[in-house]
Structure formats: structure tokens, C-alpha cells
Amino acid sequence: MGTPIKPYEDNAAKKAQVARMFDNIAHRYDFLNHFFSLGIDKLWRRKAIRMMLAEDPKKVLDVATGTADFAIGTAHKDPSIQVVGVDISAGMLDIGREKVKRAKQEGRVELVLADGEALPFEDGRFDAFTVAFGVRNFENLEAGLKEMLRTLRPGGKGYILEFSKPKWFPMKQIFWLYFRYIMPTLGSWFSKDASAYTYLPESVKVFPEGQEMHDILKDIGFSQCSLHPLTGGIATLYVVSKG
Numbered sequence: 001m002g003t004p005i006k007p008y009e010d011n012a013a014k015k016a017q018v019a020r021m022f023d024n025i026a027h028r029y030d031f032l033n034h035f036f037s038l039g040i041d042k043l044w045r046r047k048a049i050r051m052m053l054a055e056d057p058k059k060v061l062d063v064a065t066g067t068a069d070f071a072i073g074t075a076h077k078d079p080s081i082q083v084v085g086v087d088i089s090a091g092m093l094d095i096g097r098e099k100v101k102r103a104k105q106e107g108r109v110e111l112v113l114a115d116g117e118a119l120p121f122e123d124g125r126f127d128a129f130t131v132a133f134g135v136r137n138f139e140n141l142e143a144g145l146k147e148m149l150r151t152l153r154p155g156g157k158g159y160i161l162e163f164s165k166p167k168w169f170p171m172k173q174i175f176w177l178y179f180r181y182i183m184p185t186l187g188s189w190f191s192k193d194a195s196a197y198t199y200l201p202e203s204v205k206v207f208p209e210g211q212e213m214h215d216i217l218k219d220i221g222f223s224q225c226s227l228h229p230l231t232g233g234i235a236t237l238y239v240v241s242k243g
Contacts, residue, residue, distance in 0.1 A: 004139060005206055007199040014139040015088065015115070021199065022066070022089035025191040029092065030067055032190055032197075042069075044230050045132060048159040048237055049074055055157055057081065057127035063116045063148060064088075064134020068096030068109065074130065075105045084121075086114040117143040124153040132161040136207045145220045149242060158222070158240045164209040166233040175234060179204065209236060 004014045007021040022029070033041060052060070052074070058081060062071040065085030075083050087093050093111050100109045114120050116131075117140055129148050138144040148158055166172045179201035187197025208216060210227065213236070217225045223243030229236050 005199065005203045007195050014137075015117075018137045018139075019088040019090075021193065021196045022087075023091035024193045025196050026067070026089065026091035026095055028191045029095070030069075032187060035186075040231055040234075041132075044161055044235055044237065045070055045073055047228075047230070048130060048132075048161055049077055051237075051239065052128050052130065052157065052159055053078055055128065057156070059126045059128075060084070061086070061119075061121070061126040061129040061148070061151060063119075063129060063131040063144070064137065065096060065111060066092045066132075066134070068093075068099055068111060070130050070132050071096075071109050071111070072099060072103045072105055075108045076103065079108070081108070083109045084126075085109065085111045086116060086119065087111070088113070088115055117147060119147045119151050121151045123150055125151050127153055127156050129156075129158045130161075131158075133163060135160060136162055136203050141208075142216070142220060145217065149221050152242045154242055156242050158238075158242075160217075160238040160240065162207070162209070162213075162236060162238070163204045164229070164233055164236040165204065168232070171232040171234070176201075213238060 006014045007017045060074055060081055060083045062083055062085040065071050065087045068085050071083045071085040075081055090113055093113055096111050100106055117138060129152055135141060135144060152158060166175045184194060184197045188194030214225050214227060217238060217240050222240040224241040226239045227236055
């Protein structure tokens with residue numbers, strides 16, 4: 001996939017830079033996330049959770065869990081589910097644990113500091129996995145996807161939410177104007193880390209989407225993959241299965 005896009009200009013590996021970036025913006029992440037998406041990201045997660053719960057999973061892995069929105073939302077909808085969220089940013093997980101307490105989901109949502117490209121779980125442990133806007137941040141996309149496949153039980157499903165690039169007027173023009181100019185400016189004001197919100201549009205620009213992402217998921221070994229474009233193509237939900 002060529003040279004990976006990194007948040008900062010130093011020589012540290014992308015993985016280390018991403019962890020540092022999220023540690024830096026953790027205190028403002030939830031506010032900015034919902035502010036920039038006008039709250040639509042919540043609707044995207046709810047759609048994925050509804051689709052997942054229709055399969056009646058009991059053990060769910062949330063990769064790149066961040067501040068645990070996906071994990072908490074999943075546990076809230078079904079009291080019989082156990083969710084494990086993993087992330088490489090300790091700062092994000094600290095905020096996530098406070099949110100888990102406030103949501104009264106302790107004991108049902110466990111948050112673990114771990115690398116998504118080397119998950120500390122046995123093969124086939126989970127009935128389902130979720131990941132929202134996290135696979136784009138992997139240093140090695142294929143390695144991260146293989147780990148999710150490995151820890152998924154046969155017959156289980158995964159739900160991958162990721163930004164994509166709108167193709168049609170005027171959504172395409174509005175999207176790039178917002179991503180390239182408005183978001184970096186506001187992000188630097190609120191988070192004090194201008195690089196984080198410059199990295200976001202650059203990483204979306206080069207990340208595989210649509211049929212290309214479908215082909216990668218199939219090549220990794222997922223037996224099925226369906227694509228669900230969201231909100232005019234701003235994001236895509238990839239639903240994958242393990243044969």
C-alpha cells in the first residue's frame with residue numbers, strides 16, 4: 001500500500017505516532033468526533049449494532065475502541081453480551097473506563113491496552129468484532145485484519161465502519177472542503193494538536209475503500225463481505241463473515 005500516512009513528521013513508526021496522537025487529543029476526542037460529524041457517527045454505530053445483534057453474539061471484540069462508544073453501545077443493547085475493547089492509546093482508554101463506570105457497564109465491558117495487529121486472545125474466542133474508524137490507523141492493515149479474522153469463531157461476523165470518499169456532486173465537494181480546510185482549522189483550535197486533524201483527511205484520501213477494500217478483506221480470508229454505504233458515501237460499513 002506504499003508509504004503509510006503518519007500524523008507527525010518525525011521518524012517514529014506510524015503505530016507509535018498514532019498512539020501519541022490519540023493520547024494528545026483524548027481529552028477532546030468525544031466532543032470533536034460528534035461535533036465534526038454532527039452526531040451522524042452515532043447513527044452509523046447504531047446501525048452496525050442492530051445488524052450485529054440480529055446474529056445474537058455473546059462475546060464481542062471492539063478493536064481500536066478509543067473511548068469505548070461502540071463497546072458501551074453494544075453492551076447497553078443486550079445485557080447478555082460481554083464486550084472486550086482494545087486500543088493502543090492509554091489516554092483514550094482512561095476516558096473510556098470512566099464512561100464505562102458512568103454507564104454502569106463494569107463487569108460487562110472490559111478495556112485492554114493492546115495492539116490491534118497482535119491481539120492477546122486465543123483463536124476463535126469471539127462471536128463478533130466491531131471496529132469504528134480504526135483500521136485506517138493500522139500501520140499494517142493486512143496484519144490487523146488477519147488478527148480480527150483469527151480471533152473470530154467460524155461462522156462469526158465482523159462489522160467495520162470506516163470513512164470513504166463520496167463520488168457525486170455536491171456531497172463530494174462539500175466533503176473535501178470540510179475535511180481539508182474546516183476540520184483541520186477547528187481541530188487545531190479545540191485540541192491543540194493541528195497534526196491530528198490534518199492527518200485525518202490525508203489518511204482518508206489514500207485509504208482503500210469500496211471494491212478495493214472488499215477485495216482486501218476477501219484476500220485476507222473472510223468468506224463473505226457486503227458493503228453498506230452510509231450518508232451519501234461519507235462512510236461505509238463492511239460486514240464480513242468467517243467461514
